[in-house]
């Protein structure tokens with residue numbers, strides 16, 4: 601095992617994303633990509649040949665190597681890194697088995713069917729013991745990054761994780777998970793609360809280990825109606841940010857900027873901007889001007905080019921990326937990204953064109 605400690609980290613040389621999150625005036629938009637370490641990179645495929653997905657997550661040296669791949673490849677074109685892991689490590693820590701099936705994605709062989717299945721969940725999860733491997737990966741990576749860019753830690757938001765735990769994998773309708781909300785509202789809240797408590801502990805641990813920013817992925821937010829989002833998603837998203845901030849403060853740890861990405865939940869932008877997150881991440885269906893208005897200029901915005909635009913050829917990418925940068929305008933509180941994760945069959949050179957365009961155009965319009 602590594603002997604790296606969560607102290608004496610190398611000095612940060614590029615803090616653009618931290619400054620953008622705090623609303624400071626900066627010379628260009630920082631840019632990073634959700635799922636930037638992943639299947640579209642040949643170097644990822646190469647390493648993945650010899651190791652299973654969760655073996656990589658659980659081996660700090662391998663998770664670190666994958667986190668660094670896009671940073672090494674794209675150099676100064678990326679302004680942040682994100683620790684290689686998955687949102688489903690929390691359900692695993694709670695006692696559910698998760699397999700990563702080639703061509704299919706994550707599969708739970710025994711998902712939760714009714715609240716009686718709670719008996720299969722671990723009562724008091726020891727987060728350090730179950731997920732300490734993520735902390736070790738973060739500490740190691742923070743050292744190996746050598747201050748090139750800040751490192752994100754992350755979690756899946758409670759509703760999204762609950763949905764996976766009941767559906768047992770990806771789903772088009774979330775019919776099983778949503779039927780819990782109508783059939784078992786009390787038990788649904790109990791499950792969401794259990795996940796929230798672990799999420800808070802896990803995020804604080806990630807910061808203690810060296811994470812410099814945090815992102816919460818509510819990937820299935822948009823499957824909820826605006827009313828149900830207020831009941832089953834928002835309260836837990838808010839608890840997470842407030843409790844993480846309180847805990848960091850009481851442990852004497854420095855506050856880190858927090859980002860919320862609730863995919864599909866355009867209707868909740870005002871609520872999300874009043875939820876103790878510094879950054880609200882937008883999917884590609886949201887017009888940046890609409891988002892600025894809905895968030896009353898209270899937060900930095902992240903996003904939001906359609907990930908499939910990376911299939912359009914270099915000229916189209918330049919054109920669409922340029923339009924996106926202009927749509928966010930000169931306001932310093934923009935962190936460029938895609939509107940969701942990069943797709944596995946994208947040409948890595950196409951991503952390079954996107955990153956270059958964003959950096960050049962955003963610097964030009966701020967002159």
Ligand code: 1CP
Pocket residue numbers: 633634635636637638639648653682683684685686687688700702704705706754769770771817819940941
């Ligand atoms: O580079 C990075 O972004 C870091 C690593 C990372 C992150 C942040 C991975 C690696 N997964 C995630 C988050 C994640 N995982 C989300 C939230 C973001 C999003 O909405 O895309 C979700 C929903 C998952 C669940 C998951 N894990 C899926 C989606 C399945 C579905 O229901 O559509 C898949 C395919 C995975 C596997 C996975 N996670 C990460 C990678 C590189 C892979 C592919 C694994 C492989 O087959 O090699």
